[in-house]
Structures are given as C-alpha cells and as structure tokens.
Amino acid sequence: MGRWEPNARGRLQEAALELYVERGYEQTTVAEIARRAALTERTFFRHFADKREVLFAGSEALQECAVEALDAVPxxxxxxxxxxxxLEEAAAVLQDRRAYARKRHAVVSANAELRERELIKLATLAAGLAEALRRRGVGEPAASLAAEAGIAVFKVAFARWVGEADERELAEVVRESLGELRAVTGGASGGSR
Structure with a gap:
C-alpha cells in the first residue's frame, strides 16, 4: 500500500457499510473494514474514532447545512x-445517497447501540435548530417545540423515504409528513403566543 490513498474516508465508509450488511455490525471489526477498503487500521483511526462513527460521519455537516438554511428563511x-x-435543505443533501441511506438505515435499525447514537444525532440537530430559532427571536417553549416537531417529522419522513419502492424525493416526503402533523394538530402553523 502506498502512503497516500485517494478517498480513504469514503472507501472506509463504503467498506464498513458493506460488511455491516453482510455480516452484521457486531460481528465486523475495524481490521476487516480497513482490509476491505485496502487501507490500514491506522488510516481508519485517522478518520473515525470507532466503527460506530463510520455510520455517523457527516452529521455535523448536515446540521450546519440545516441551520444555515433556517437562518436564510425570511x-x-x-x-x-x-x-x-x-429540513428540506437537509433532505436535498441526502437525496443523491438514497441507496446508501437505505442500507445504513437497515444497519442502524437492527442494532440498539446504533439506534441510540442515531437518537443522539437527531437530538443534537434539534438543539441546533432550536438555537437558530432563538437567535431569530422565537421564545421558549416555541423554539424547542418547533425544532423537536420538525425532527419528528424528518425522522418519520426519512423512514418512509428509505422504505418506499417509488423514487419520490425526500423533500417531498418531508413536506407531506409535515402536512400530516398539521392535520393531526388541527392545522396549526406554529408561532408563539
């Protein structure tokens, strides 16, 4: 192996996901992931803290994208x-990775440790959105309620999107799911009193 390998991070992510699907998350080791990616364990640990984090790389970038989009709303x-x-902007980022998202969702759903990490990721995203709303002058509890409701919508929409046979866009499913939330809450559009 040479000293520098192009796209090591992406190759490690793909190798890990393949192995998690084939063998299961618990049965897969870092050494096997590195070997599948034709890299070393040392290279693996330069990019990821552990084998779990391979599945959650990019969470910070997704949150940053969502918060920037929220900041740009009138x-x-x-x-x-x-x-x-x-959340529609976040959906646009994920749209082109649907096949990866489907596999990742199956792996995460099958493992309690990974489901817990996914919930932490979503809670962190909700906190970031709530903070962005507070910066816009939205008071509490409205900021937290809107952010948490949005994350619930996104979570439901994402699960529907990865499970659907048709190829609708995630943003469309997010909008549809938000419409369902509005229907079950009596059509409220939000705002603080």
Whole structure:
C-alpha cells in the first residue's frame, strides 16, 4: 500500500457499510473494514474514532447545512415553517445517497447501540435548530417545540423515504409528513403566543 490513498474516508465508509450488511455490525471489526477498503487500521483511526462513527460521519455537516438554511428563511416565516425549510435543505443533501441511506438505515435499525447514537444525532440537530430559532427571536417553549416537531417529522419522513419502492424525493416526503402533523394538530402553523 502506498502512503497516500485517494478517498480513504469514503472507501472506509463504503467498506464498513458493506460488511455491516453482510455480516452484521457486531460481528465486523475495524481490521476487516480497513482490509476491505485496502487501507490500514491506522488510516481508519485517522478518520473515525470507532466503527460506530463510520455510520455517523457527516452529521455535523448536515446540521450546519440545516441551520444555515433556517437562518436564510425570511423573518416573517413561522417557527415550524422555518424548521421545515431547513429540513428540506437537509433532505436535498441526502437525496443523491438514497441507496446508501437505505442500507445504513437497515444497519442502524437492527442494532440498539446504533439506534441510540442515531437518537443522539437527531437530538443534537434539534438543539441546533432550536438555537437558530432563538437567535431569530422565537421564545421558549416555541423554539424547542418547533425544532423537536420538525425532527419528528424528518425522522418519520426519512423512514418512509428509505422504505418506499417509488423514487419520490425526500423533500417531498418531508413536506407531506409535515402536512400530516398539521392535520393531526388541527392545522396549526406554529408561532408563539
């Protein structure tokens, strides 16, 4: 192996996901992931803290994208509409990775440790969105409620999207799921009193 290998991080992610699907998360070792990617364990640990984090790489970038999108929404938008715009932008980022997302979702869903890590990721995203809403002048509990409701919508929409046979866009499923939330809450569009 040479000293420098192009796209080591991406190759490690792909190798890990393949092995998790083939053998299961618990049965896969870092050494096997590195070997499958034709890299060393040392290279693996330069990119990821552990084998779990391979599945969660990019969470920070996704949150940054969502928060930037929320910041760009006109000030007149309701808190839930601002969150919806942020989540649609996050959906656009994920759209081209549907095959990867389907496999990743199956792996995460099959493992309690990974489900817990996924919930932490979503809670962190909700906290980031709530903070962005507070910067816009949205008070509490409206900021937290809008962010948490948005994450619930996104979670449901994402599970539907990876499970659907048709090829609808994730942003469309997010909008549809938000419409369902509005229907079950009596059509409220958000805002603080």
């Amino acid at each position: 000030a007149a938008a309701s808190p839930i509409d601002a969150v919806a715009a942020a």
